[in-house]
Amino acid sequence: MRKVLATSLAMMLSLTACGGPTTDNLTGEATGKSAGATEILESVAVSGGSDEEPPTVEFDEPLEVTGVAARTVAEGDGDEVEAGQHVHYQLVALNAEDGDVLGDTYSQGDPKLLSVNDTLKEQDAELYEVLVGTKVGSQIAYTRPSPEPAEGETASPEQLIVLKVISAVPEPEVLSPEDVKKLDDEGQLPTFTFDDKGTPEVTIPENEASDDLVVKVLEEGKGDVVAESDSITANYSGWTYSEGEKFDSSFDRGEPATFPLSGVIKGWTKGLAGQKVGSKVLLVIPEPWAYPQPSQGQPSGTLVFYVEIVSKEAAE
Known part of the structure; x- marks a missing residue:
């Protein structure tokens, strides 16, 4: 990401x-x-x-x-x-x-x-x-x-x-919670299953993805709120929306990743700022806020992420 x-x-x-x-x-x-x-x-x-x-x-x-x-x-x-x-x-x-x-x-x-x-x-x-x-x-x-x-x-x-x-x-927006719930109720959002190690697998519906950023909190954490200027440590997996192909996963590497939230793709920055440490989040990121100019094996198009926020560190 x-x-x-x-x-x-x-x-x-x-x-x-x-x-x-x-x-x-x-x-x-x-x-x-x-x-x-x-x-x-x-x-x-x-x-x-x-x-x-x-x-x-x-x-x-x-x-x-x-x-x-x-x-x-x-x-x-x-x-x-x-x-x-x-x-x-x-x-x-x-x-x-x-x-x-x-x-x-x-x-x-x-x-x-x-x-x-x-x-x-x-x-x-x-x-x-x-x-x-x-x-x-x-x-x-x-x-x-x-x-x-x-x-x-x-x-x-x-x-x-x-x-x-x-x-x-047009430039994407963050989809409102009401619109996210509507998509969820209609079965138009990806869902996850987990193996015995907690590694997620995704099921992506056949409908077209939203043109805006979808943020769904699957489980709200109890920690501090993440700011856009923070660095966070997170476990995550990412898939292409069109084919459901996994292209990156910290779960597969066996350890979470740490990075400044301001230094990742825009869909992560917009989707995770304001979330609490410990939260588990679904992100459906439209192409302009993902990798609009993919290179070095990066995927194109709309992306799906499962993210668990492990911890955060405020910017000095």
Whole structure:
């Protein structure tokens, strides 16, 4: 459940300037925002493709990548992306020299997630400006000069990346106790069984998970209340909601884990702050508050956790 700093799409594609609307390659009609040296992308056009398959991308070869550029090359017909939402996307990367496909996320399964929030605005203000107001379904072309290689290393090819905005979801909230009880009464929450060592196993219902954070206290402890600034020691197990696959468990390792509550995924911070030491808690964590940019074997999508809070230590 610990945070891991990953290279996000935003960091990979830091834009340098934000401009006004660009035009469709075929109709000449305004299609959305542009950023940077957008004249680089004037010849880029996309056709075909779907949410599961990359489009065909054509451009005048070679593409002279003289600066950073972003341009909407095909506008979708969905709702506009709003500030504070989280964008699901797929992308395909091409060699700017000859158009060869270098890789794509479509072949990796589910779309990836990018948060259009204040962090993105601070780290990549121009990308933030491009995404806010973009319609779901749009195809956005990006490029930037490749970094100079280290001594003895081979230079990376200049790339053109075409990103499709698949969907946009709002920032989650903590589901109210009344709504949690309603889901529980309807049999729409995961349940647990335990072996003779107290190790939990989960049964996940077939319904879609809540878009908001579910916190259900299975057994309330009698200890002190945990603050967000505290470090806690806890036993836990975690599973993917979609497949019920266990991906982490302190029970399996034979000892609880200790960590600052401010240094874990947001669903843990929001779900465990305010709980009492000794409590046993179910968390159903939506993707934006789990691992929105999973790496190093981290799971994607909505997650389920069983957590027993063993102790806490206040921050000094």
